[in-house]
Amino acid sequence: MANRYYSPDEQRADKVRALFAAIARRYDLLNDLMSLGLHRRWKQRLVQLAGQPCTVLDLCCGTGDFAQRFTGSVVGVDFSSEMLRVAAARATRARWVLADALRLPFPDDSFDVVSIGYGLRNLADLNAGLCEIHRVLRPGGKLLSLDFGKPDNGLWRALYFAHLRFWLPVLGRIFAGNADAYGYILASLQAYPAQRGVQESMERNGFVECKFEECCAGAMAINCGRKPR
Template identity: 40%
Template sequence: MFAGIAGRYDLANRVLSGGVDKRWRKRVVKRAGGDLRGKSVLDVACGTGDLAAVLERAGGEVIGVDFTLPMLERAPSKTERTLWVQGDALALPIADESIDVATIAFGLRNVEDRRRSFREMLRVLRPGGRLLILEFGMPDQDAFGKLYRSYLTHLLPRIGGALSGDRAAYTYLDDTVQGWPDAETLRAEMAEDGFVRCEVERLWRGIACLHVGERPR
């Protein structure tokens, strides 16, 4: 599916989020510590490289991993030093305890076994290393929440479909967002799988959530 929409993915992202995703990505960098000079950073499910590019600009020595080659092929033009690797989030081609900061943005929802990907990211992080997960969430069922749900179900598949040529991909987005566990469940899963200091920050009334956890020292 991602191979099919790769060419229009960035455009659809900008339009559907109204550019807000850029701010969310900057927030990831801030929660990663802000200044990433000298830090090894792994961006899992990096897609076309938008988050990796921001992480590189913050000084990080970044590796971007994704298993969809047509997505990955669009990434190198956005960065100078980042290393791009075709690989699976469930079997990361990365050495144990070699990474200071691991990130995954709008990727976890698509990974077949998220608990296994937690364990993989824990494996590659150095003790004290930090994991940041940026993912869609659901606002409360107030008037705003109802409006947003209606946008997700009715408007987003149409606009996404028109922009990318694949309406099913954006119906899939709606299905996976609405079927996604709530922020507290995800936080508990991270803690169960070995992360400590697990926290969640709701962005834009919960439309997106930023989860942070650390590998124990």
């Protein structure tokens, strides 16, 4: 079924921006409700995999929930001013920058780590995004992405997709007054290559040591790779 926030064409970015503008104030609450708080554990795992970086770029940072978990110098980038407004109200040391992940306003080789939580799936052009991340990472730097996954097990995948199709829009309607914004998750996931495809795209875009770690039997995944030294 069509979703008003998902469009595979040149309107993709505008629709994604409109989606997050509409739900910015309720975004963090819905994350807790949808995942029963588990997203905190998955985010913490990604932070652990990052090690002790001095400089972190948290891409598609949204309300800053990820960025606040890193120590070191953190820059959060998002193209939604509404999401960044919520981020700016947090008491963190992070610096917030309004910019497009496909055209980052940073020089080459700037960051030790680029983290991206629930962001790659939303980009209008995955390869262009990976290429831009590769450019701003310093040689040897790490990319870590957490996002929805596609479980291998057919039965689990069917149950999980049914949960995304029916239950998330209900939560979205009740708590954010917007069912479509949460129906978007499945629409965007269906078009997203998920853990295996993202690993292949990372390799094609010059990353090495690419691998992924699954959570909840593949319903969530952390993809990881390095820019060669």
